[in-house]
Amino acid sequence: MKNKILLSVLSFFVFTSSFHSQETKTEETTIGTPVTVIDRLNIPGPINFMGNEFLLALSKQNSATWAQQQYIMRDDELSNYKELINISYFDKEIDMETAIKQKVDFVEKRRDKTQDKYSFVSVTESPDGKEIIVDYLTTTTPNEGEPFAEYNLDRFKSFDTGEKKSFVIFSYSKRIAGDLKYAARSLSKERGRIMEAAIKTAIPPVTYKPTEVDKKK
Template sequence: MRHTRHGWMVCFLLLLSGVSPASAQSVTDRLGVPGPVSFQGTEFALAWTSNPSPSYFKQEYVPAGEQVEHFNQMFMIEAETSASPETAAAAQVDMLNKRKGSDPVVNYDLIRNDATDEIILDFVLSDSSTGTTIVEWNAYRYAPLNKSGGVALHAISRRGYGDQARDFLIGLKEKRSPAINALASFKTPKLQPNP
């Protein structure tokens, strides 16, 4: 789990880079998507960016009044020029499988669109290491970055904290499918990685 500046689950590339999100403090648009990003009727403003390696770019967006350190919902956009949707999704699934021994909430589903070479990974996980239970649901949409290769990630992350964690999980039954459908049909902006 990520215990630094933002949500827990990072596309596998941040883990491979060994770079902590806290090491990048700039909020400079690095993908040509300065925001706001509109998703399911909510406006998400650019709040955090990172370029932890020459081929990897990450941006996080939160609604007004929320912080990346403690958010209720976050939209993420990432680009990795040296990976593919398949390898990125497989690495994230591997990470989730490794968590299963220590996190009883971990569960995931993979949805493939062979026509577009896109994959949506829908997953939930939890953490109580800080003394407060946090439950996080994510939907990651992996797509080809461009004709030359690479992967673009567009994702929604939502959390429930403490006493609200159980209600959050129960509420996922109604909210999960509409969010996945919205992510699948989300008009993705063309990403222009720029260190």
């Protein structure tokens, strides 16, 4: 696996973040009529990450075994966020090596296709091999609006209780708009701090409540 780095100092199992109580239903913080969001994963919140509180803004039942929830800061917008946390829960066993390869291939193919000279992707494995982080940077120049750089971190973890196997991807994303060179450089400088925070942050406990699969729009 490319760019694999063994963590020698920071253990994936040194968890320090706490999660405060939050109602299982909240209001979506996007523009338009507020919509009740069902907390399908029953995650205590808000989620605290890097000193900020992230509130539940979106919950989707993508398939019979895949539920996804997204969290943003109070004054942010889901449609044009600055920072976002995404939690994907798979109510089945997922091969971690395959999931990692698919993510790395996606970023590398995107970089080649778009000629994104600032893009990179890296894989970091915990000492015991039970968790893996894929972090990567991309830049985007939309048809409308400012160009932006986006740093993403995906933390993959398998769970096996003996009776049931599941898989969780805890993701953090941060965007900086404006000059791409400056934005990409700024995010690259923050990479170490974000990685350390992700390693020390506990993946929230999940109590899965499956619902009807959302219809594709």
